[in-house]
Amino acid sequence: MEKKRFFESIYKIIKKNKIKSGNIAIDKNNFTLNSYKHFKKQFKRIKIKDISLDCQKLREIKTGKETQFLKKSGEYADKILQKAIKNFKSFKTESEAAAFLEYETKKNGLELSFNPIVASGSNGSMPHHEPANIKIKKGFCVVDFGVKYKGYCSDITRTIYVGKISRKEQEIYNMLLSIQKNAINQIKNNKKCSELYDFVNKSLGKYKKKFIHGLGHGVGVEIHELPNLTLNSKDKIKNNMVFTIEPGIYFPKRFGIRIEDTVLFKDKPIVLTKTSKDLLII
DSSP, X not given: OHHHHHHHHHHHHHHHTTOOOSEEEEOGGGOOHHHHHHHHHHOTTOEEEEOHHHHHHHTTSOOHXXXXXXXXXXXXXXXXXXXXXXXXXXXXXXXXXXHHHHHHHHHTTOEESSOOEEEEGGGGGSTTOOOOSXXXXXXXXXEEEOEEEXXXXXXXXXXXXXXXXXXXXXXXXXXXXXXXXXXXXXXXXXXXXXXXXXXXXXHTGGGGGGOOSOSEEEXXXXXXXXXXXXXXXXXXXOTTEEEEEOOEEEETTTEXXXXXXXXXXXXXXXXXXXXXXXXXXX
16 A cells, blocks of 8 residues: 555656656666556556666665775674684584574674575585575585675675595685685776686686586675676676675585685775685584
């Protein structure tokens, strides 16, 4: 009912002021189906222009105040994640570890950027695994987490190891870590995001088919914004963009490894998430 009255009011203002327009621009990404129904009822003969991409592009370059909020968001994510890692031995299940991250977030008066991912053992081979009420499995465990500070998101992933690690597993982890660090060092003004993705893909060599998602995404008031760091992206790196660098490799039904940081580009890449990336073996 509120939405209906809102669009009725807008229509009356337009009619009263004799505003003539052939088009009305809307952000379809933020229009529910119900809202759209009420909107169309009032504006039957008006052409609609979707400006959702334009709205996304407006948020691509951050202001000074926004970068301060994003830095603070990264600091809080680090603080909470480090506390979780310190206490990891006490967690019996994936869901218990995820609940700890959520509890600490709320205790700090913050919100989650997204539901935390805690994916142990073979569950780590699924990039978007939802934490289950099952015992934490031995092997690699992917922990993907972020908070919102004053509405601005952070995003960080660390992979830890539970149990005794093999030399081969350590080598694979170190290889991915080296690639992630090198990818951050490759970031330059006006560089194509697709080139960064391609750099990582080539660096992975025989493991490139195990890299099954984009290299990263913009971060702001939403957890996924522009730019897109994917193979076919047309986006380029610009000053005051904030985005993730998150290469990962996934071995179906065996394990997965992902290392992710939120990065601010301001003449050079500045990593906002500072939790150690050296492999922690528990």
